[in-house]
């Protein structure tokens with residue numbers, strides 16, 4: 001592993017070490033103090049890079065949040081996937097017809113003082129509102145639909161190199177957008193490797209027993225099992241309020257260290273992509289066919 005290339009390495013504690021064995025699939029943006037700065041500088045390039053399975057590193061994402069307070073919060077492992085889909089940025093209580101107040105927000109189960117719970121909910125609400133506005137502007141061509149935003153004050157260590165996999169076959173008919181903002185006092189440590197299509201190409205000789213008709217969920221599991229321990233790695237180490245925008249479904253990755261982050265998952269219709277032909281459902285089917293791996297599936301449109 002070599003030191004990062006000039007111009008893409010050290011910025012305010014941000015480190016990217018590129019491994020020359022692997023495609024250079026990380027881009028570090030120049031730092032801006034406003035989201036408008038990134039939009040004015042990069043525009044539609046962001047969508048183009050993302051669709052090319054690039055890890056886009058945003059050196060500073062300005063968010064109006066109380067980092068010192070948030071860095072005092074730790075949540076149990078079960079909260080890793082709890083997010084806006086579960087109402088953590090919404091009301092704490094509802095009032096019933098018989099005038100009782102019933103807790104409806106998972107934050108109430110953290111057993112914090114009530115004022116702390118209210119303040120935490122307000123902080124999450126502030127962050128999520130700002131991020132929703134920002135991500136829609138950063139990827140202006142997309143019509144983003146929010147699947148979930150999680151506020152993970154949950155430590156992660158050495159999770160193993162993998163491709164994300166999703167229940168139900170794993171083939172979404174929409175283009176998936178994911179991003180991960182570090183909010184901890186310590187850098188979040190990622191390792192990344194080939195994209196899914198490139199891994200199919202590079203390691204095709206090891207993939208002869210991938211069964212015909214395998215669905216994307218099982219394919220991602222199979223590739224993780226076969227390749228997770230042998231893939232060469234890049235390293236990305238990023239500080240508080242910096243972000244990696246990358247599709248964990250299509251880029252091999254591992255979090256080796258991290259304590260607190262905000263993760264977003266959104267979808268957009270394939271036709272809004274910069275290059276709809278790069279939709280991963282299509283791309284994987286074509287790549288598997290080209291290299292004689294398994295059997296192609298019908299790509300959803």
Ligand SMILES: [Fe+2]
Pocket residue numbers: 162163164248253
């Ligand atoms: Fe992952």
